[in-house]
Amino acid sequence: MAARRPRVMASPMTLAQLTEEQLLARIIPRMPRGVGVLVGPGDDTAVVRCDEATIVTTDAAVRGRDWRDEWSTPQDVGAKIVAQNLADVAAMGGRPLGLVVTLLADPATPVAWVEGFADGFGEAARAAGAGVLGGDLSSAPSGVLAVSVTALGTLDGRPPVLRSGAQPGDLVAVAGTLGRSAAGLVLLQKQRAELGPELVAAQRRPQPPLAEGPVAAIAGARGMLDISDGLLRDGSRVASASAVALDFSREALAPYAAQLANAVGPDTAWECVLSGGEEHSLLACFPPGQVPTAWTVIGAVREGAGVLLDGIPQLPGGWDHFRA
């Protein structure tokens, strides 16, 4: 009589079971090569056709801090880190050229996680017209998983739109949503994702209005940035860099809060709109009459300092790394 074979649960293949070459062979085909790439992945460096004035920015994400595996798929993580970096490019009035990525991973990480990450990363890069120029794989201690990305971009010959250009009398406008990513995070934390699946989706994969960066630059935007740490906090950065005050209008912001109120309640909705991070919408100041179509006016630039709401000074609030 044949012995009964024990039922074995197939354990997923991990990074430790592949050579670096084998792993790269699974990652690189998932990435877009991009235009203007003279040398792609596989040599000591990439070589990319750049402008005289080239944009460069870098941003990292760490498991357990910037994402949680129970809330985000690897595809989500890949797409989000691309969005974060490319929102910075857009916030200078630029257009993305290319990305490089480092992955720091516990060798026990499933290969499928890395493949999923590469899929999400590659799709988001492709959609934005950014090639993936290269990367680096590093092993990390048990449990650690982190990614770091650098984005290159072009200004197409225009001057960069700095945070420091806002002038009293300008209108303050936003392209994209407000508070949705933060509201999604609230729902995930309360385990009530079903109350706002579209908000949870915004938390997992922010969709910055990347094309509006160059549009705003051409229209004459000044004092522009992307909202990564909250409207009031990022607004206070523009105010400080430009030596002005940004006065937001409660009436103009009310529709953003109203969209969230059913899911998270009215008070939290306002908190999300004013202080919610990871939205990656664009905030900019425009001379009156120069606000582009897709932008919504939400305030005005005044003499003074800091951020105001209907003329009343506000604490910046928002997200700070390293603080408890």
Next chain:
Amino acid sequence: MAARRPRVMASPMTLAQLTEEQLLARIIPRMPRGVGVLVGPGDDTAVVRCDEATIVTTDAAVRGRDWRDEWSTPQDVGAKIVAQNLADVAAMGGRPLGLVVTLLADPATPVAWVEGFADGFGEAARAAGAGVLGGDLSSAPSGVLAVSVTALGTLDGRPPVLRSGAQPGDLVAVAGTLGRSAAGLVLLQKQRAELGPELVAAQRRPQPPLAEGPVAAIAGARGMLDISDGLLRDGSRVASASAVALDFSREALAPYAAQLANAVGPDTAWECVLSGGEEHSLLACFPPGQVPTAWTVIGAVREGAGVLLDGIPQLPGGWDHFRA
């Protein structure tokens, strides 16, 4: 009678005790701004004057894997990650333009560690003529400390020197040392640093011959890379990319091994020379008669495949991430 006051050990200030702005104010002044930097740190992105063909490369380091705090000061870690990245720039025949850096750190990390890291990073960048364009700070789970760097460089109008250009009949040459970093690691592991302090120094702070990258390119180098994972392993990469064999000469390599033998013994010395990683010397192939002064011929390119030693095929060996 007064109660005796308990003696309190002053605990070092940690990242959690500073805002991001306060921390940046301690880091940025330690970094060189560099030439050609149109917008430096502090806005959404940096803007840097680049060439039509711009080099980009990225490399990360993780505590517990790429360095150990008992062996390396934060200054060492900062200098080493710059050397690693700039060696890749040199290996294309390029000259560094600028660097961006992300730091992923447990909030309990001492501020003094980050300041020391910034000092080492800034000094190494300054010495190489590379500005520090910007960076990102991310909090990480308990115990985690990692850095990721992206370097930009220029080819000054020359074509890049790829790994794929070696031709049968070329001479194989090296600029810089061989096996010293690996020998230093052996001494640290054996707790016998006193047997070779200069080798331990090479492990802690490799000194790649960065200027020899452009020199080699101008001299007609082809099939160039930097030795990051070992002579045989990196040599096999050139061999594979160029569809040739690299035949190293034991006699030509003997002086490199001899320099290490007193400290680590003759067998380990040869192992370090042939398979030692983190050296970041440059390996290149030159048509006969075109080897620059500072380079030493250590072999020849032949028809065939893989790496040889005095005509005998060798296994590539060397370092692979994620493998046990």
